[in-house]
Amino acid sequence: MNQDTILKTLIADNVVSDPASARGRLLKEAAKLFRDKGYERTTVRDLAAAVGIQSGSLFHHFRSKEDILKAVMVETIQLNTALMRAAVEAADSHEDKLRALIRAELESVLGQTGEAMAVLVFEWRSLSDGAQAEVLALRDIYEQLWLDVLATLAEAGTIKADAFVVRRLLTGALSWTITWYRPDGGMDLAELTDQVMLTLAVSH
Amino acid sequence: MNQDTILKTLIADNVVSDPASARGRLLKEAAKLFRDKGYERTTVRDLAAAVGIQSGSLFHHFRSKEDILKAVMVETIQLNTALMRAAVEAADSHEDKLRALIRAELESVLGQTGEAMAVLVFEWRSLSDGAQAEVLALRDIYEQLWLDVLATLAEAGTIKADAFVVRRLLTGALSWTITWYRPDGGMDLAELTDQVMLTLAVSH
């Protein structure tokens, strides 16, 4: 199942919004604004202007500004969990599964959903406690995919450090690429993936 | 030269504020508030209350709220650059220099200056363009310490990936520890440093 098919399935199941719909377009613009200016600095007037409506009309689609932030985060996690799962299942060896996870997370962070992923990393504290808990529950599912693969590699001795610690170090390392990686800088995503594998000293 | 001596030298040179002074106390409280609530959600009334004065009185010490954020960042970088330099110079082998850098950065991120370091990572966008440029210039000095050590290790073949890439991956990995590492969780800083070295597959 390729990435486009996965996206369409999730849209059909109402797990993520259709990017063509009013709601989907708003979430896309919101992700961009939240990443560029931060959640607090982005006003409901900014959000409304980005999709060409009045600020008050936003509240016909979402109950509050925070609701928009939450929707951006939830939909992004849902989509990426599905993409990750497919990436793991498509790979054969455990080394290749790790490589596939790294590649997939880099694609999430640096590609289409990059704006939303950055929001997920940097705007965490802007969510209320209740909403944080909801998002956290979804993230745990996502994380388990990583831990399964890393634990197997640790048992086999391919990686020397603790699987939990490696995952957490990787989380930081990979999401931080948002701040410095530029696709036009002479290193494509495959090379970057290789560099990460080399840094971990995992051969293939 | 130990850490306390370094701090005192910097205070004497007016590079960082004395934590006992009014200015120093405010910056300490500001770092905590900015980390906990984010810069935008922290009001000048919050900042003033934290040191027991009226909100208007803040502007006797700082020209603007942003000035406070900038001061937190600048002083933190200055202090940590000095600490890093001392850590590198105290180590003998290149592997030990890397270990010393990792340990020192973890101490910065997780110890006394942790709040301010978190602000440096997460509140970057809240600075105006001009202030960002100033902070960036200071950060470049800091980064060069890392790159020198990593480049030597790359030439020797101890690390297999590109030195620039490794440093950037490490930046993310180490600063991300703010979000998950708890000193009471059964792993002390020495063990965490070891885990990072093991993840990089650099032996000692």
Next chain:
DNA sequence: CAAGATACCAAGCAAGCGCTTGGTTTGTAA
């Protein structure tokens, strides 16, 4: 002790914020 600088308070202004309200347009389906 005098006098200037430093540190602070009490009050409030102008602007911007999230969100509400009452009413109008647009789409849909019988």
Next chain:
DNA sequence: TTACAAACCAAGCGCTTGCTTGGTATCTTG
């Protein structure tokens, strides 16, 4: 064509924000 709901607008309310102002204590120094 009619009836109803969904989508939107125009206006603005109540509140909070960063910062200013004019004045008063407190400290420092000759």
